[in-house]
Amino acid sequence: MRVIPTLALFFVLPSVCKSQKEQTLSSVCKAVSHHWRLDSNSCNGYRRTVAASLMSAQTDSITKEFIFSTLGRPNKTQRYSGGYPKRQDYVEYIYYIYKDECPKINVEGTAIGFVFDETETFFVRMEDHDYCG
Numbered sequence: 040m041r042v043i044p045t046l047a048l049f050f051v052l053p054s055v056c057k058s059q060k061e062q063t064l065s066s067v068c069k070a071v072s073h074h075w076r077l078d079s080n081s082c083n084g085y086r087r088t089v090a091a092s093l094m095s096a097q098t099d100s101i102t103k104e105f106i107f108s109t110l111g112r113p114n115k116t117q118r119y120s121g122g123y124p125k126r127q128d129y130v131e132y133i134y135y136i137y138k139d140e141c142p143k144i145n146v147e148g149t150a151i152g153f154v155f156d157e158t159e160t161f162f163v164r165m166e167d168h169d170y171c172g
Contacts, residue, residue, distance in 0.1 A: 064096040064165075068109040076111045081134075081148070082141030090136045090151055094165055101162050106132060106153050114150070118157075128157035133168065147171045 062070075071089045078085040107113075113132035120126050131152040138148035150168045155161060 061097045062092070063099040064093065065099050065101050065105065067092050067096040068101070068106070072109040075109075079111060080142050081114075081136055081138055084137075086134070086136040087149075090149075090167075093151060094167060098162070098164075101153075103132070103153075103155060103159050110134060113153075117152075129163065130155050130157060130159050131166070 067089075071085075071092070074085045075089070077083065081087070114135045115133040117131050117133065118128065119131070120128050131154045133150050133152040135148055135150045138146050140146040148170055150170055152166045152168060154163045154166060156163060
């Protein structure tokens with residue numbers, strides 16, 4: 040009779056542990072908010088250390104206002120079109136996470152972007168970028 044509870048733990052426990060490990064994007068944003076804002080020019084190195092956590096977080100419904108309130112204003116905003124055969128317009132809010140020659144502005148580095156639909160209402164995805172100047 041001990042076999043059944045042991046087998047149940049063997050199959051159930053990994054799925055419970057996995058769900059606890061997968062943090063939502065909104066919970067990661069809240070957790071890193073304070074120090075992220077302090078590293079606004081990305082020279083302290085904090086953004087670089089937590090970028091992977093943001094990129095690997097489970098996507099949930101977040102808004103532009105939530106991103107701005109937790110991570111601050113983005114370093115850059117860009118609009119672009121994509122998709123085939125039906126083209127769609129997107130707005131991306133880009134945050135620098137690393138610059139080669141801090142605190143200079145026009146240098147190479149990496150960034151992450153939060154992509155929203157053209158109305159800036161629906162979160163679509165996150166993207167990582169390498170940039171030059």
